[in-house]
Amino acid sequence: MENESIGYEIHLKKRPIGPVKLDHFGLVKTDIPQLKEEGDFLVRNIWMSVDPFLRIYMASGTKHAAAFELNKPLTGGCIGEVIESKSSKFKVGDYVKANFGWRKYWIGKDMDSVENSISKIDSTIAPLRSFLGLLGITGMTAYVGLFKICNLKEGQDAVFVSSAAGGVGSVACQLAKIKGCFVVGSCGSDEKARWLVDKLGIDHAFNYRKIGQYNISEELKRVFPNGIDLYFDNVGGKHLEAAIDNMNTFGRVALCGTTSQYNDDGNASYNNQNKKVTKSNSDGPSNLSLAVSHRLKLQGFIWSDHxxxxxxxNANMSQWISEDRIRLQETIFEGLENAPKAFVSLFNGKTVGRTLVKID
Known part of the structure; x- marks a missing residue:
């Protein structure tokens, strides 16, 4: 990938059924796009993020967003530098954040910059990659879930966070601790559990793989003898079921993700266009009646609605970063060609914190 006269993109070559694999992706050479009209600007990507929720769009998409097209580049968060410009808004040397990851180069247009969420970033505030992490979607998602969706009560709430060693989960843990709450996290290895307690300072962490998913409820009962007030759910499935078992009356649940089910097509069937035509059987929760009797609030959310x-x-997170009260562990893969490997690693427990790809 050393030839600067050539661009590269990662395409979705076939739709995954079950766990996503490397052969679902392909590295494709392309011509570097050319500026065609006033308002165009050319960006060379430097960083991109990989996020578990993209798995949904590799298969069938959702009611609100279509599936990725086959043999076309995927999309995702990115940070890049403007290297050519006919734009009045974006000049050569500007750094921008956008949703055109999974490729080396892309063309932006002034007229579409708001619609496509293209924005300048100030590299003097923090390292560029921070705008894909603490100062980006990762940090904002954790912040919205705790403070806007669940109205975290400072110094009072007992908080449970699943996938606590992931990007969003680890930030949610730290934000809750900054606010003086009792915090417990679940994760997929003993090493991650030690990191959560020793490095991030949460009160307790457990390896759900070790105790078994059907024993999570008992573990929560042990570590939350007085019940859970707030659950930040990144996993769904048996984690959500176990949390509901242990929620206090008027408890709040921020439904952020369902990583336990992203790769699970269960008994789904597909037509000859490879589109899902039946729903899969999910692994829980089977106890939603408790949401009624315990008067629970369960709300799904997306950061961009807030x-x-x-x-x-921005003000609070910048202050906490400057005071070294919050940090984000990163797992970094080098080179665009390794973006598929980075994505697959999200689902096999081999990453900690935010997962990024350094493209350039």
Whole structure:
């Protein structure tokens, strides 16, 4: 990938059924796109993020967003530098954040910059990759879930976070600790559990793989003898079921992700266009009746619905970063060609914190 006259993209070559694998992706050579009209600007990507929720769009998509097209580049968060410009908004040398990851180069347009969430970033505030992490979607998602969705009560709430060693989960843990809460996290290895307690300072962490998913409820009962007030759910399935078992009356649940089910097509069937035509059988929760009797609040959310608190988020997060009260562990893969490997690693327990690809 040393030839600067050539661009590269990662394409989705076939739709995964069950666990995503490396052969679902392909590295494709392309011409570097050319500026065609006023308002165009050319960006060379430097960093990109890989996120578990993209697995949904590799298969069938959702009601609100279509599936990725086959033999076309995927999309995802990225940070890049403007290297050519006919734009009045974006000049050569500007750093920008956008959703055009999984490729080396891309063309932006002034007229579409707002619609495509293309924005300048200030590299003097923090390292570039921070805008894909603590100052980006990762940090904002954790912040929204705790403070906007669940109205975290400072110094009072007992908080449980699943996938606590992941990007969003690890930030949620730290934010809850900053606010003086009792925090427990689940993760997929003893090493990650030690890291959560020793490095991030949460009160307890456990390896759900070791205790078994059907024993999570008993573990929560042990470590939360007075019940859970707030659950930040990144996993779904048996984790959600176990948390509901142990929620206090009027407990709050932020439904952020369902990583336990992203790769699970269960008994789903597909038509000859490879589109899902039946729903899979999910592994829990089977106890939703408790949400009624315990008067629980369970709310799904997406960070981008909450730009009303963006300034508040930026101010608070920047302060906590400057005070070294919050940090984000990163797993970094070098080279665009390793983006598929980075994505597959999200589901096999081989990453800690935010997973990024250094493209350039």
């Amino acid at each position: 730009f009303d608190i963006l300034n508040e988020f």
